[in-house]
Amino acid sequence: MTLVLNIRDLQLAFKSWSGTSEVLHGISLTIGKGERVALVGESGSGKSVTARIVLGLLQELRGVQISGSVEFQGQDLGAMPDRERRALRGTAMSMIFQDPTSSLNPVFKIAPQFQEVLARVTPGISMSATRVRATDLLREVAIAEPERVLDSYPFQLSGGMNQRVMIAMALANRPALLLADEPGTALDVTVQAQTLDLMRALVTDHGTSVLFISHNLGVVREFADRTYVIYRGNIVEEGPTRDVFENPGHPYTRALMAAQPKITGGGLPDLVEGDRHYLEPRFVHEGVA
Amino acid sequence: MSLLSLRQLGKSFQTGAHEVRALQDVTLDVADGECLAIVGESGSGKSTLANLVLGLFPPTTGAVEFDGAELPVVRTLAHRRSIQLVQQNPASALNPRRSVGASLQLALDVHGIGTSDTRPARVAELLRDVGLPEDLARRSPTSLSGGQRQRVAIARALACESRLVVLDEPTSALDVLVQAQVLRLLADLRARHNLTYLFITHDLAVVRNIATRVAVFSQGRMVELAETETIFTAPQDPYTRRLISAVPVITEEEKTMRNGLSQS
Ligand SMILES: Nc1ncnc2c1ncn2[C@@H]1O[C@H](COP(=O)(O)OP(=O)(O)OP(=O)(O)O)[C@@H](O)[C@H]1O
Ligand SMILES: Nc1ncnc2c1ncn2[C@@H]1O[C@H](COP(=O)(O)OP(=O)(O)O)[C@@H](O)[C@H]1O
Ligand SMILES: [Mg+2]
Ligand SMILES: [Mg+2]
Numbered sequence: 001m002t003l004v005l006n007i008r009d010l011q012l013a014f015k016s017w018s019g020t021s022e023v024l025h026g027i028s029l030t031i032g033k034g035e036r037v038a039l040v041g042e043s044g045s046g047k048s049v050t051a052r053i054v055l056g057l058l059q060e061l062r063g064v065q066i067s068g069s070v071e072f073q074g075q076d077l078g079a080m081p082d083r084e085r086r087a088l089r090g091t092a093m094s095m096i097f098q099d100p101t102s103s104l105n106p107v108f109k110i111a112p113q114f115q116e117v118l119a120r121v122t123p124g125i126s127m128s129a130t131r132v133r134a135t136d137l138l139r140e141v142a143i144a145e146p147e148r149v150l151d152s153y154p155f156q157l158s159g160g161m162n163q164r165v166m167i168a169m170a171l172a173n174r175p176a177l178l179l180a181d182e183p184g185t186a187l188d189v190t191v192q193a194q195t196l197d198l199m200r201a202l203v204t205d206h207g208t209s210v211l212f213i214s215h216n217l218g219v220v221r222e223f224a225d226r227t228y229v230i231y232r233g234n235i236v237e238e239g240p241t242r243d244v245f246e247n248p249g250h251p252y253t254r255a256l257m258a259a260q261p262k263i264t265g266g267g268l269p270d271l272v273e274g275d276r277h278y279l280e281p282r283f284v285h286e287g288v289a
Numbered sequence: 290m291s292l293l294s295l296r297q298l299g300k301s302f303q304t305g306a307h308e309v310r311a312l313q314d315v316t317l318d319v320a321d322g323e324c325l326a327i328v329g330e331s332g333s334g335k336s337t338l339a340n341l342v343l344g345l346f347p348p349t350t351g352a353v354e355f356d357g358a359e360l361p362v363v364r365t366l367a368h369r370r371s372i373q374l375v376q377q378n379p380a381s382a383l384n385p386r387r388s389v390g391a392s393l394q395l396a397l398d399v400h401g402i403g404t405s406d407t408r409p410a411r412v413a414e415l416l417r418d419v420g421l422p423e424d425l426a427r428r429s430p431t432s433l434s435g436g437q438r439q440r441v442a443i444a445r446a447l448a449c450e451s452r453l454v455v456l457d458e459p460t461s462a463l464d465v466l467v468q469a470q471v472l473r474l475l476a477d478l479r480a481r482h483n484l485t486y487l488f489i490t491h492d493l494a495v496v497r498n499i500a501t502r503v504a505v506f507s508q509g510r511m512v513e514l515a516e517t518e519t520i521f522t523a524p525q526d527p528y529t530r531r532l533i534s535a536v537p538v539i540t541e542e543e544k545t546m547r548n549g550l551s552q553s
Contacts (some may be wrong), residue, residue, distance in 0.1 A: 043435050043464045081532065133386075144332075148307040156304050159458070160331025185461045186377075188331045188491050189535040215464040218494075218537030221379070245539060259469040261494040262537050263543050268476060268498045269469045 004209040005054065005179055011069035012049055012058070012233075023049055025233040026068065031177070031209045031254040036162040036200075036243065038212045038224035040256070046211045046233045047172045048098060051179040054211070055095050073176065090120045094170040097181040100162045103169070104154045108133075110165055119171045137168040140198055147251070159186040167195055174206050177187075181213045198225050217260050221245050238280050254261040291318035292485050293342065293453055297351035300337050311337040313509045314350070324479060324486040326517070328532070329506030335489045339455045340507075342487065343374055346534065355453070372398045372445035375439070377458035382442045383430035384476075386491045389416075389441050390426030396448040404486040415444040420474060436467035440474065447478065455487045472499060497521055505529045524550065 012024035024046045031037045039047050052058045054070055056077060070077045072093065079083060097103045105113060111127065114134040118125050125133075131150060138146035141164040154162050163186045170178060178199065184192040194221070202208045214220050221242065227244045229237040229252065236250045238288060249252045259269050295317045302309040312334035319325050327335050338505060341348050353360045360368055364541065376382050383392055392449040393412045397403055403411050413423040419440040430438055435496050439459060457477070460468040476499055488500060496503055496517065503520040505513040513526040524530045534550050536543075 042466060052409050145307070148304055148309065151305045151307065156302070157337060158332040164331070185332065186458070186491070188329060188333075188532065190531055191331050191536065192491075192537075194537045216537065217465065217539050219540050222537045241443065255467055257539065259465040260447075260539060261469075261472070261492075261498045262540065263533070263538060264540075264546050265497050265498050265521070287512045 002033050002074075003028070003030050003212065004033050004035075004073055006069075006071040007050070007054070008069045008071075008231075010050070010070065010086075011054065011066070012046070012053065013061040013065040015065060016080050020065075020076060023233050027230065027233070027235045027236065029228055029238075031049040031211060034203055034207045035174070036203060036210045036212060036223055036225045038220040038227040038229055040214060040220055040227060041213070041230035043258075045230045047230060048181055050230075051095060051181050051211060051213060052270075055089060055093060056082075059085075090117060091173050092175055093179065094173065094175040095257055096167055096170045096183045098181040098183060098185075100154065100159075100166060103166050104162060107151055107155050109151060110157075114150070114169065114172075121173045133172075134168070137172055139164070140171075141165075141168045142194050157284065160188065160191065163187060164195070165193070167198075171198065171202060174202065175208060176245060178202070178208055178210045179213075180210060182215065184211075184216065184219060192219065199223070217245075217256060229256075290321050291357060292321040293487075295342075295351065296354065297339075298338070298341060298348055300334070300341060300346075300352065310509050312341070315511050315518070316516065317504060317511065318350075319453075319485060319487065320501075321503040322479075322483050322485055324488055324499055326500035326503045327487060327489045327506065328493060329494060329512075329528075330489065330508065331491075334509045335506055335507040336457055339374070339457050339487065339489060342453075342455055342511070343372055364429040367402065370449045371451050372453045373451040374454065375442050375446055375447055375454060375456045375459050375550055377461055378451065383438060383445075385429060385431045386449045387430075389428055389430060389433070391429070392443055393426070396445050397440040400449055402448070402450065411448070413544060415439075415448055418447060418478070419444045420470075436471060439463065439471055443471075443478070447482065451484075453487065454484045455489070457489045458491065459488075461490065461492065465486065467483075468495075475499070478518050488518035493521075494509065494532060505532065521546075 007029045009026045009028055010024050011026050013020050013022045041047055053066060058064050111131060115125060115127060115130040118130055118133060134150060135146040138149055143149050143164055149157060167183060184195060199210060203210060212224055224241045227241045228235050231248060231252045237244060237253050248257060261269055295315050298315045300312045300400050318468060329335060342353055347362040390412050393415055397408045397411060398409055412426055416425060421440050427506055460471050478484060490496060500517045503517050504511050507528040513529045524533055528552060532541060534547050536547060538544055538547060
């Protein structure tokens, strides 16, 4: 299988006036063409930063130390000039951000924001062409009134509608690699199922590969071919999704499964002794939940 | 006795040339001490309903009654005190320039709860109540984890000694282990302080294990209202059935239950 993404021994540290914090301690992860791979783990474990490195966003920040290698379609991203790496963003690879405010601009209506996304592969696309294409894309994510949504500011839409707008934008240019960071947290389960179907269709029709970051274990179980479990900056378990769920090997993976409430009832999950140390935040930094 | 009553409540918005009927004709009684879950389609008016209950904007039709009396469009301080909100995003809910202790203290000041002598002790007590160490009062909210921040937001709701807490997706930004803790805390506080919850969420597994009743919303309307057990074992409305049969699950037992519903 050809690898679309090949991460080898990736280490990341943030340097600041108060010292250095090591966030990734040498993680390795691969995604083949047309493969759906999940990355699960507690908040702060390093999921979003991994995706941000792949997208080339952290490399441009000050105080960031990265070692190891990230290859995208056989090319070493570390060796690539900034300009080339930026040109991949929003075209060959795109990301659904966890936080809507990092991809939707509150002071612009949705239509011009769509135009900017589409212009990355169709430079100079007109507003009328944008609206036609955006309308189709919004319908795909179960938006019932695309016209109204295009004429709205983000604050005029519900949380789940904004999230769907971001999903539609990320899929717009049919990327080879989709980085989906907690893509369904604000969606009801029927719309969520529909967006998962859409991502599956992208995988089958365009051979897109997906890195699917989520703390929703049910969704991971249904969507991913393979699952990596990350714990405090280390990959502690990896395998076909079915195996990871049926025979979790690491105590942390077992703790995650046990903490998931069940739709069959049985009460709120009990935290077993020993979970406590999984709960202590490892790093606390400004602005990251 | 019902603590909160919604009477033919409705809200429309105007966006340019488009009229949005966000919420239509909702009549609903919330009993004192219950945990009513509000679930349903994204964009179906759940947050709009929450905002109407909180009095953040006036309804287009209908009224909100609290503790037997109709709430005015412009709420008094006492009204604002008795209904509190806990939002999804713990990051934006707390002022980053104020320490945790100062935020809690401010809530006490605004509502004139206690005296300047007793307030610091009350702040410490509130933190303990939500399972946080007292010395966290000095920290800035930006230095806290998501779960800790959500506990502080809950402590602030408790500070006001409110009777009704509106929870709008309070745990959806948290990972499962932290979520499990926060859910325990919420269940516990409701029992200890006889609180009433309006619990808005997309997570039906959470609903099953925490709610007394469930209201299901679709396209701006309430399509079903029933005991939690009934919603999950004998849902009546076609939308409710679709919703439950779309829940992603991890165990075979859950899969069997879900598939049973989608066939019947
Ligand atoms: N300030 C506003 N101006 C215009 N339209 C609005 C405004 N607030 C909400 N709406 C519209 O009202 C409808 C209901 O929105 P609401 O936020 O209540 O949905 P929700 O049920 O909470 O959805 P979600 O599950 O996605 O959070 C949506 O169509 C939304 O676009
Ligand atoms: N720009 C940044 N500066 C300093 N620390 C950061 C930055 N971004 C993330 N971190 C830290 O890196 C760790 C991993 O964060 P993240 O990848 O966002 O976690 P998650 O697994 O929840 O997505 C956290 O401890 C976070 O505080
Ligand atoms: Mg993250
Ligand atoms: Mg909402």
